[in-house]
Amino acid sequence: MSAIDTGAALPQQKTDYIPVLLPIALALLAFPLVGSFSTWTTLTLAGLAMGMMIFAMASGLTLVFGLMDVMNFGHGAFVAVGAYVAVVAFAPMGALMQSPSLAANLMALIPAMLLAMIVTGVAGYVFERLLVRPVYGQHLKQILITMGGLIVIEQLLYATFGPQLNPLPLPAALRGSIPLGAAAIEKYRLLAVVVGLIVFLALQFTLTRTKLGLLIRAGVENGEMVEALGYRIRRLFIGVFMAGSALAGLGGLMWALYREQAHASIGGEMMVTTFIVIIIGGLGSVGGCFIGSILLALLANYAGFLAPKVALISNIALMVAVLLWRPRGLYPVTSR
Amino acid sequence: MILSGNPPRGKLLTALLILVVVVLALAPFLFPGSKPANVAAKICVFALLVASYDLLLGYAGIVSFAHTMFFGIGAYGIAITLYALGPSWGAMALGLGAAVVVAAVFALAIGLFSLRVQTIFFAMVTLAVASAFAVLASQLSWLTGGEDGRTFRVPEVLRPGFRLIENGPFGITISGRTLSYYLVFCSVVVLFLVMLRIVESPFGRVLQAIRENPFRAEALGYRIIYHRTLANVLAAVFAACAGALNALWLRYTGPDTSLSFNIMIDILLIVVIGGMGTLYGAIIGAALFVLAENYLQTLMGAAFGALNASGAGFVANFFNPDRWLLWLGILFIFSVYFFPTGIVGKLRAEPKS
Numbered sequence: 001m002s003a004i005d006t007g008a009a010l011p012q013q014k015t016d017y018i019p020v021l022l023p024i025a026l027a028l029l030a031f032p033l034v035g036s037f038s039t040w041t042t043l044t045l046a047g048l049a050m051g052m053m054i055f056a057m058a059s060g061l062t063l064v065f066g067l068m069d070v071m072n073f074g075h076g077a078f079v080a081v082g083a084y085v086a087v088v089a090f091a092p093m094g095a096l097m098q099s100p101s102l103a104a105n106l107m108a109l110i111p112a113m114l115l116a117m118i119v120t121g122v123a124g125y126v127f128e129r130l131l132v133r134p135v136y137g138q139h140l141k142q143i144l145i146t147m148g149g150l151i152v153i154e155q156l157l158y159a160t161f162g163p164q165l166n167p168l169p170l171p172a173a174l175r176g177s178i179p180l181g182a183a184a185i186e187k188y189r190l191l192a193v194v195v196g197l198i199v200f201l202a203l204q205f206t207l208t209r210t211k212l213g214l215l216i217r218a219g220v221e222n223g224e225m226v227e228a229l230g231y232r233i234r235r236l237f238i239g240v241f242m243a244g245s246a247l248a249g250l251g252g253l254m255w256a257l258y259r260e261q262a263h264a265s266i267g268g269e270m271m272v273t274t275f276i277v278i279i280i281g282g283l284g285s286v287g288g289c290f291i292g293s294i295l296l297a298l299l300a301n302y303a304g305f306l307a308p309k310v311a312l313i314s315n316i317a318l319m320v321a322v323l324l325w326r327p328r329g330l331y332p333v334t335s336r
Numbered sequence: 337m338i339l340s341g342n343p344p345r346g347k348l349l350t351a352l353l354i355l356v357v358v359v360l361a362l363a364p365f366l367f368p369g370s371k372p373a374n375v376a377a378k379i380c381v382f383a384l385l386v387a388s389y390d391l392l393l394g395y396a397g398i399v400s401f402a403h404t405m406f407f408g409i410g411a412y413g414i415a416i417t418l419y420a421l422g423p424s425w426g427a428m429a430l431g432l433g434a435a436v437v438v439a440a441v442f443a444l445a446i447g448l449f450s451l452r453v454q455t456i457f458f459a460m461v462t463l464a465v466a467s468a469f470a471v472l473a474s475q476l477s478w479l480t481g482g483e484d485g486r487t488f489r490v491p492e493v494l495r496p497g498f499r500l501i502e503n504g505p506f507g508i509t510i511s512g513r514t515l516s517y518y519l520v521f522c523s524v525v526v527l528f529l530v531m532l533r534i535v536e537s538p539f540g541r542v543l544q545a546i547r548e549n550p551f552r553a554e555a556l557g558y559r560i561i562y563h564r565t566l567a568n569v570l571a572a573v574f575a576a577c578a579g580a581l582n583a584l585w586l587r588y589t590g591p592d593t594s595l596s597f598n599i600m601i602d603i604l605l606i607v608v609i610g611g612m613g614t615l616y617g618a619i620i621g622a623a624l625f626v627l628a629e630n631y632l633q634t635l636m637g638a639a640f641g642a643l644n645a646s647g648a649g650f651v652a653n654f655f656n657p658d659r660w661l662l663w664l665g666i667l668f669i670f671s672v673y674f675f676p677t678g679i680v681g682k683l684r685a686e687p688k689s
Contacts, residue, residue, distance in 0.1 A: 071456040134673065139455040141672055143399045144608060148669040151601060155662035159653040268597065272467045275460040283457070312475055316468040319461075323449075 019330040023294045030302040038182035043301045049189035051297035052196020053258060057251030058274035058281075058289050059203060060244025066220040066284025066333055067240050070132055070142055074149035075274065076267030077127075078120045078245045080157055082252025083262040085116040087166045097171045105171035113195075116253040117246035123153075124245025128238055150267065157264040166262040192254055199247065200290055207286060216240060220284055220333060276315050280322045282329025291330055292322075338529060342536050344616050349683040353616060356623045360521060364514045371630075377517055379626045380524040381582045386606045387531055387618035388574030394613030395535050396567040397547030399455055401600055402446065402462035405469045406572040408595035409442070410435045410579025415486040415589035416479065423489040428584075435576045443572035447565035470595040485590020494519065494584070520581045527577055532615055534570065543567055544613075605664050608671050611678025620679050628664075633657040 027044055034040040061075045089112035090097055096108035131149050135141040170188055177184040207213035218226045219236055227233045255270065256262040277296055281288025299318055303311035310317075322330065344350045356379075359366065363376035385407055392398045413435025414428060421427035450461040473480045480486065492498060498512030534540055542563050546553040554560050583589045602625065610621020636657045643652035654662065675682050 065456075071460070073459075131669065140393075140397060140399060141676070143456065143459050144604065144672045145669060147601075147604065148665050148672065151661060151665035152669065155659055155665060159656065159659050159662060162653075163658065272464055276464050279457070279460055279464075309475065312471045313468050316464060319464060320449075 016331065019288065019291050022330075023291060023298055026295060026298050026302070030298075030306075033306055034302065036182075038184075039305070041180065041183035042185065043305055044298065045185055045189055045193070047298035047301040048294060049186075049192040049196075049258075049297075050301065051294035052192050052199075053251055053254045054270075054273055054277055054297055055196055055251075055290050055293035056199050056254060057248050057270055058277045058293060059199070059286055060247040061274055062278040062281065062284055062289045063203075063216075063286060064241055064244045065278070066286075067216055067223075068136070068237050070136070070146075071139075072132070072146050072244075073143055073271070074127065074131070074146040074153065075244075075248055076269075076271035077150045077153035078123060078248035078267075079252035079255065079270050080154060080264045080267035081120050081123055082116040082249030083168075083256035083266055084157055084161055084166075084264075085119050085249065086112055086168055086253045086256050087161070087262045089115050090168070097169070100172050102173040105173045109171060113250055113253060116249040120249025120252075121242040121246035123249075124242045125238065127245070128241045132241070150271075154264045154267060161264075168256050168260050168262050170257060170260060188258065192258065195250075195254060199250070203286055273315065276319050278329075280319055280329055282326075282331040282333055284333035285329065285331040288329055288331035339532060342532055342615075344680075344684075346684045349616070349620075349680060352683070353619060356619055357525075360623075364517055365508060370513075373513065373517060375626055375630050377520050377585045378582075379623050380520050381578050381585065382602070382606060382622035382626060383619045384524045384527055384581070385575055385578040386603055386610065386622050387528055387615050388571045388578065389603050390607050390612060390615055390618050391531060391535065391574070392567060392571045393607055394611075394615075394617075395540060395547065396543045396564055397455070398564060398568065399459040400462045400568070400571075401459060402466040402469075403571070403575055403603055404595055404597070404600045405462075405466040406439045406443065406575035407579040407582070407599065408469070408473060408589075408591075409439045410576030410581075411583035411589040411594035412473065412480055412486075412579075413438070413576070414580045414583040415481075415488055418488040418490065419481075419486045423491050425491055428491065432577070432580050435580055436573050439572040439576035440569050443569040444565060447568040448561075466595075466600070467597070470591060470597070473595055474591045481590070483591060485588060485593070487588045490516070490584060490587055516585055520585050523577070523581055527574060528615075528619075531574060535615060539563070539566070547613075601661075605668050607678075608668055608676075609664075609678055611680030611682075612676065614677065614680040614684075617678045617680040624679075625664075629660070633660055636660055 030043070031037075031040050034043060057075075057079050060078075061072060064075075065071050090108065093108040093112075096104045099105065127149060131145050132142065135145055174188045174191060177186045178190075179185075205213075207217060215226060215231055215236055219233055223233055226236075252266065252270075256266065259266075273296070277292040278289050280292035280296065281290070296315055296318055299314050300311055303314040326332065344353050360376055360380060364373060367373075367376075385403070389400075389403050392400055392403075410432070414431040417427045417431030417434065421430070446462060446465060450458050474483050476482075477484075489495070493500075493512055494516045495512040498515070500510040500512075500515065502509055504510070535543070542553065542558050545556070546558065546560055546563055550560055579594055582594070586593060606621040606625045607618065609625070610619075611617025634657070636655050636659075639655045640652055640657060643655055653659065671678060677684075
């Protein structure tokens with residue numbers, strides 16, 4: 001670490017702040033259009049919560065692509081697995097879930113989250129070893145194989161849990177909303193924002209402040225060089241893949257709770273959204289993915305309120321607009 | 337010459353292809369009834385659709401997830417004009433023409449927009465665009481009929497009630513349904529031969545060169561963007577034709593029959609299992625797939641029942657007829673690994689070794 005701490009003298013790359021300003025500008029722009037302050041607050045918070053959940057699902061995908069040059073079309077499968085872990089984990093904890101105390105609810109929720117992350121992390125390990133490893137560097141086969149993986153996992157979920165929708169009620173203390181002036185803020189959305197922020201900060205901390213993160217970022221820039229310096233990049237790969245899958249599982253659990261139902265098709269549905277988000281952010285960039293998620297979710301919420309028909313294509317419109325401005329996304333990763 | 341100097345090669349493969357084509361050609365007389373007719377028509381449509389996808393995936397090395405979008409454009413083109421203008425040949429021609437133009441323009445736009453960059457990027461963009469298109473089609477109900485889709489009437493001659501020959505020689509009856517089937521069959525044959533010609537043309541050769549080594553192809557003076565975009569447009573046009581034929585046969589177009597992502601998955605499964613970069617794989621693959629879809633499920637149903645009866649409830653779920661995609665998915669993964677040229681590649685390779 002010491003060698004890096006003295007790096008203050010090194011030339012610093014200028015931070016690009018324009019993309020950071022975009023969500024803020026969008027929120028400010030929407031305010032006069034929406035009109036009422038309370039509606040605007042509700043919409044903005046809903047957008048932030050949705051954005052955080054999308055970020056949790058998409059961050060792993062962009063990280064895996066950045067480091068390994070693998071686009072995992074099966075990433076959505078881990079989202080679905082996370083959702084089903086919630087169904088299984090909450091079943092024996094009915095008493096804790098029904099309890100009106102928030103502490104008791106969190107006692108059920110946090111272990112479920114951890115379990116979802118462990119299960120999807122292990123699933124990610126198996127997925128990487130069985131499917132992805134033999135096709136490194138072959139994009140076409142990667143797409144086909146991971147797509148096949150998505151189909152198989154989705155079908156396995158159907159076979160195990162049945163094709164029906166599984167209801168997933170929210171914990172008692174997280175139902176309903178907190179009145180804030182004239183605006184009503186749904187409690188669960190607050191929780192989603194908190195969890196999303198924790199994920200983002202933890203990722204940023206790991207990536208920018210630890211040696212592991214340094215190696216990962218170096219691997220994104222130039223994998224061969226990292227290998228030449230004696231680090232086993234294979235282990236790094238698999239670790240990042242597992243972490244990415246675990247984040248997808250966490251996001252899937254959060255999303256399923258948000259929708260209060262779990263179904264295997266959620267994986268395929270979220271896949272498109274996560275793709276758009278990481279394209280907007282710049283393939284491989286975690287910060288870009290974060291901004292892209294919030295931007296997309298905010299726009300979807302405002303558009304859904306102002307012009308519901310436009311909201312159907314707001315995602316695509318946003319992607320096209322961003323790509324016309326920056327063809328490689330908000331924060332292009334240099335080496336790709 | 338009719339095969340453009342690209343015969344199937346391999347005795348078994350040739351025999352198999354002849355068998356499929358002959359059976360399809362005689363299907364209305366060999367297997368009377370509506371289910372076999374539907375199966376045969378679906379095989380024809382999918383053979384064309386998958387062959388057009390193979391043009392992209394197998395020959396140009398581009399993965400697109402927007403192929404159902406073009407299929408849907410064709411289907412909706414026919415449906416909307418026949419619904420709005422009434423059942424006439426003119427309306428049909430207008431619908432087909434409009435669909436082909438729209439598909440070509442869309443493909444051109446997507447191609448110019450995103451084919452410059454990597455395979456992965458293109459795959460992701462097409463996936464996003466196709467899903468947005470599917471949502472739009474199901475929401476613009478004044479135009480497309482929404483989730484219910486459009487049921488429309490076809491010209492008199494193609495209707496089931498029409499009789500060209502009633503109880504003719506050998507007791508055969510040629511109804512409008514039979515004529516519809518032959519319209520589909522003949523169009524597919526012609527379009528397939530055109531595609532075969534395209535991949536054997538200099539243009540097709542360049543596509544394959546780009547697939548094998550883009551840098552080298554570019555160094556030899558071939559514009560990659562131009563060739564890839566043209567391939568994308570051609571594939572889109574053929575897919576739109578397949579969609580139009582499918583709509584004509586079903587006399588109905590809706591999101592489930594034309595735009596659903598499940599069709600995209602079916603196309604992927606067929607092209608990989610049949611054999612990428614062979615075109616003939618599309619015929620064999622489509623025939624196997626559609627037959628399996630319609631008849632294998634019955635078999636799985638039997639296995640499901642037997643396992644359920646023997647008390648192995650959990651294991652039985654994996655043999656539920658609704659889970660047949662699970663087994664196809666596994667077969668798909670194995671195909672990509674172990675025989676990327678699919679059934680056709682396997683059949684071609686054997687005589688040499």
